[in-house]
Amino acid sequence: MNVINPATGEQLDSYDEQTWSDVDSALERASEAFEEWRKQSIRERERLLETAGRVLRNNKNEYAEIITLEMGKPITQARAEVEKCAWVCDHYAEYGSTYLEDRHHPSPPGTTVKTVHQPLGPVLAVMPWNFPFWQVFRFAAPYLTAGNVGVLKHASNVPGCAIAIEDIFREAGYPEGVFQSLLVSSDLVADIIADDRIRAATLTGSGPAGRAVAAAAGEKIKKTVLELGGSDPFVVLDDADIESAAETGTQARNQNGGQSCIAAKRFVVHTEIYDKFIEALIDSFESLVVGDPTDENTDVGPQARVDLLTELHEQVEASIEAGATLVTGGEPLDREGAFYPPTILTDVPDGCPVDSEETFGPVAAVYEVADEREAITLANNTEFGLGASVWTADRERGEHVAKQIDAGCVYINQLVKSDPRVPFGGVGESGYGRELSEIGIKEFVNRKTVWIE
Structure with a gap:
């Protein structure tokens, strides 16, 4: 993967593309990590997410520079993007446990009936280059806090961003395998989705890419969330x-x-x-x-x-x-x-x-x-x-x-924007499902009914 600076046309770096053997090893690590991560208390997951927010702020200029050099975003906007990622970490660190509290229902005398929210497992995220940090943290902050683990397939022109994001979670103290970045081509996405170790998938990108992911997931009856184009x-x-x-x-x-x-x-x-x-x-x-x-x-x-x-x-x-x-x-x-x-x-x-x-x-x-x-x-x-x-x-x-x-x-009287506090997503050719807020964190959980007689 050759990284070209769009402002100059010069090659900045080159990364080796990973093979299916690398993918297989990553999925095995994700599967093993999930078994322990799901047992971790949500308070501990919130603590780690809060730490990730601090890592983002402490290294804001470094991450902003990577964004700017790889995809050309003006440096002031790149810093604002990193700050927004820290904000979504703060939000779910504060409200994750509230969003995922058990919900009690009316039931006969002497019984207890409730809905509990349990994670699904490893989630594949196929993310675009235009907001290379924000799009990733928009899925990772809620889904990891809910107890899932993340596998990122980022756009091929921002591999430095993908590696930096994996390093952020590692530096914040997340266990090995809870968040991983794969430097692979889009040709492998369908096979990754088909793998039994992947339990759900989310994509932000074009309509054709969304259809491909939805079709691959549908074959295996796996949950998807798609945020596609807009006009x-x-x-x-x-x-x-x-x-x-x-x-x-x-x-x-x-x-x-x-x-x-x-x-x-x-x-x-x-x-x-x-x-x-x-x-x-x-x-x-x-x-x-x-x-x-x-x-x-x-x-x-x-x-x-x-x-x-x-x-x-x-x-x-x-x-x-x-x-x-x-x-x-x-x-x-x-x-x-x-x-x-x-x-x-x-x-x-x-x-x-x-x-x-x-x-x-x-x-x-x-x-x-x-x-x-x-x-x-x-x-x-x-x-x-x-x-x-x-x-x-x-x-x-x-x-x-x-x-x-x-x-x-x-x-x-305001421009359209995404905000951690409110649901975000589209209808029609713009996709389905919602990200952010309470609705977003519940997209990839099993809303299990528990009836206690």
Whole structure:
């Protein structure tokens, strides 16, 4: 696995890809570790997780640098990602035992009936490169605390992140085999899922990858959670605060170079404020600093790989050819590295790539709608259903609109984000299951009914 710095095109490092023999040994360690880990008290598991949070904070700059060099995230955003990982550790260290308390039920006199929450076993996690620490800790913090053990198959362009995360759990004092990283190709994923030692699987990634994991797990009747792509609408109604919506919309579209499933991708704007909003959005987009991700002043770094930039630009070009109007950006920067500028397209035709496909980069498609009803219809005109953002001065109106948008989460006067305290996940082509909060920690447990006569 060759690691290429997307900001320079230079090779940073090279890692040996592991074989099936290595996988077999890792799965055996995971299986053996689970038998002891499941017996560990949840208070002890919480203590270790709290320690993992301290390790993250103590070495924040080191981990942020790995993220930035491997996938190009601006260094300030990389530090924020590490901090967020520490936060999810703090959250489950504090609330894990509360979330997993026995639940008592009505029963006949003299009996006790309750639901207990017991771990399933080794869980395979297939994780993406765009948030290479956060996506992993989002699954590991709750699932390990519930008593499962984790086996990570990370994206092939961030092997340094995968190894660093395994080291974090080791340094925090987790027993050998409770969390392991595998440096393997995607070709082995189906075989790993089919192995009897793996009891469940979770994936964050593309639709095709999600289908493959779901199919492999379904053959063996194993539980899965999938967080897939998104084409999130950012709905701006006629009574919205235009400047605030444009400023937050700029962040929601361009954070992490636009490489986020929950990035605002389709801006749906009421005709009464359309012109003013477009003007504010253009100003905000063009104010962003695109450049060296190790520079503290950089807002937008490179795309994570050259092939991703090429695919994004093809989507933009095809959309312009179909009739979309390019307002700003739209051409790869003439410099070393995979840099693409913040881009805005208006007059977007139905069915063109930026309308119907997920754009994984700093490209905003902007639509003009006549009223609230048309805004809702357009927001729902997608196969995806991950998140949505609604902007209005009337909170009750915002909630009314939110209830009519088909998505796993809707934020009113705020960008879409994941938060340890609330459930996160999508519907439709954006996947199923939920991560985070109490719901998330219970995805991979056996909710066992115990009746005591």
